[in-house]
Amino acid sequence: MKYVTEYRDAALVQGVMERIRRLVTRPWVIMEICGGQTHSIVRYGLDQMLPPEIELVHGPGCPVCVTPLELIDKALAIASRPEVIFCSYGDMLRVPGSGRDLFSVKAAGGQVRVVYSPLDAVEIARQNPEKQVVFFAIGFETTAPPNVMSVLAARRLGLKNYSILVSHVRVPPAMEAILSAPANRVQGFLLAGHVCTVMGYWEYLPLAEKYRVPMTVTGFEPLDLAQGLWHTICMLEEGRVAVENAYARSVTLEGNRAAQETIRQVFEECDRTWRGIGVIPMSGWWLRPEFAEFDAEKRFDVEAIRPQESPICIAGQILQGQKKPRDCLAFGKECTPEHPLGATMVSSEGACAAYYRYGR
Amino acid sequence: MCLGVPGKIIEKYERNGMPMAKVDFGGVVRETCLAYVPEAQVGDYCIVHVGFALNLVSEQEAQETLALLRQIADLESELGPPPG
Ligand code: SF4
Numbered sequence: 302m303k304y305v306t307e308y309r310d311a312a313l314v315q316g317v318m319e320r321i322r323r324l325v326t327r328p329w330v331i332m333e334i335c336g337g338q339t340h341s342i343v344r345y346g347l348d349q350m351l352p353p354e355i356e357l358v359h360g361p362g363c364p365v366c367v368t369p370l371e372l373i374d375k376a377l378a379i380a381s382r383p384e385v386i387f388c389s390y391g392d393m394l395r396v397p398g399s400g401r402d403l404f405s406v407k408a409a410g411g412q413v414r415v416v417y418s419p420l421d422a423v424e425i426a427r428q429n430p431e432k433q434v435v436f437f438a439i440g441f442e443t444t445a446p447p448n449v450m451s452v453l454a455a456r457r458l459g460l461k462n463y464s465i466l467v468s469h470v471r472v473p474p475a476m477e478a479i480l481s482a483p484a485n486r487v488q489g490f491l492l493a494g495h496v497c498t499v500m501g502y503w504e505y506l507p508l509a510e511k512y513r514v515p516m517t518v519t520g521f522e523p524l525d526l527a528q529g530l531w532h533t534i535c536m537l538e539e540g541r542v543a544v545e546n547a548y549a550r551s552v553t554l555e556g557n558r559a560a561q562e563t564i565r566q567v568f569e570e571c572d573r574t575w576r577g578i579g580v581i582p583m584s585g586w587w588l589r590p591e592f593a594e595f596d597a598e599k600r601f602d603v604e605a606i607r608p609q610e611s612p613i614c615i616a617g618q619i620l621q622g623q624k625k626p627r628d629c630l631a632f633g634k635e636c637t638p639e640h641p642l643g644a645t646m647v648s649s650e651g652a653c654a655a656y657y658r659y660g661r
Numbered sequence: 662m663c664l665g666v667p668g669k670i671i672e673k674y675e676r677n678g679m680p681m682a683k684v685d686f687g688g689v690v691r692e693t694c695l696a697y698v699p700e701a702q703v704g705d706y707c708i709v710h711v712g713f714a715l716n717l718v719s720e721q722e723a724q725e726t727l728a729l730l731r732q733i734a735d736l737e738s739e740l741g742p743p744p745g
Contacts, residue, residue, distance in 0.1 A: 313731065419711065
């Protein structure tokens with residue numbers, strides 16, 4: 302496949318890794334932001350090809366992992382209502398709230414549908430005017446352009462029965478939270494290539510400068526990741542701070558302007574709670590007042606529930622690069638992908654799930 | 662969810678006033694919204710997330726990157742086996 306197979310060339314990956322081994326003189330801790338990258342790194346064994354001086358820690362960029370329990374409970378309450386068709390990306394169905402998940406709501410007769418695109422949810426609303434169709438709009442900057450477009454499409458079609466339950470988060474404030482924490486260990490970052498495809502990487506320049514941390518925009522194939530590591534380690538070894546782009550076939554400095562403008566038209570910034578981490582100021586998006594009629598939290602009066610997290614789970618520290626999955630006493634014992642106790646075991650993009658699946 | 666994959670635009674059309682396309686991912690064809698890449702042409706590659714093209718892949722940048730990586734990896738053979 303074009304733009305895929307070329308970036309899985311094992312010999313080339315080996316070659317770049319060998320150069321990294323020659324280059325490294327000291328220990329460095331590098332964080333990849335995105336859960337998709339975590340998955341690729343562990344799946345292709347890139348962590349094991351690196352010299353022992355390089356430690357990779359795994360960032361908070363897994364939308365399923367960081368969606369707070371409280372919002373999942375709200376989703377469950379809304380999905381259980383008889384007049385509602387609840388639409389979601391497939392990844393969210395297995396995520397347990399306090400006690401149950403969307404699958405069990407579906408099994409109990411609730412109308413829960415997996416959609417590929419939010420436009421599919423709009424289409425379901427158009428075809429079912431007697432029902433209330435709610436879309437679970439979760440994710441980072443990558444799903445924001447599709448999710449806001451569904452709202453604009455619903456408004457254009459004059460739909461009164463479409464709304465979204467918004468749980469949107471943004472990468473730069475989370476990185477700032479990680480970097481400013483006293484326990485921070487991260488010295489360099491691999492930036493999430495598809496977040497930067499939408500947003501560009503101009504937002505990261507002041508962050509790199511302020512915390513003196515080099516960053517590299519990085520893609521998802523093994524060779525992309527090797528290249529991202531190469532750039533980051535070169536900067537660390539040279540004592541240079543910059544934001545470099547190792548995913549230039551997809552990412553430009555300014556990103557997709559049309560997508561950014563459409564996001565700003567529909568969403569505004571707000572404080573968000575990150576599961577396992579807590580509230581990060583201005584780290585998310587919600588609907589602007591002009592679009593309040595599409596806000597599922599306003600349309601359905603669901604009381605705020607205060608759910609309990611498992612007390613042994615250290616997912617919050619893992620998502621901030623302070624701990625690794627193996628540091629958790631429950632890993633692979635009480636906690637497995639079949640019976641997840643915490644956020645990072647639930648999603649295949651979560652660090653605990655990747656470590657479990659690929660035997661780290 | 663964030664593992665957007667590159668696919669090739671094979672047909673363009675309009676639906677509900679929205680620019681749409683059929684995009685081929687190595688044999689699997691999916692409907693994709695082109696609202697964020699109005700300049701897209703049949704034959705272009707794009708990164709698709711949850712049914713939306715987020716950009717067009719730059720062939721030129723892809724070639725330059727691969728050439729650079731071959732250079733990095735190749736220097737290896739010029740330098741001979743690693744010490745130790
Ligand atoms: S192994 Fe399970 S309990 Fe432990 S940190 Fe990971 S998700 Fe939490």
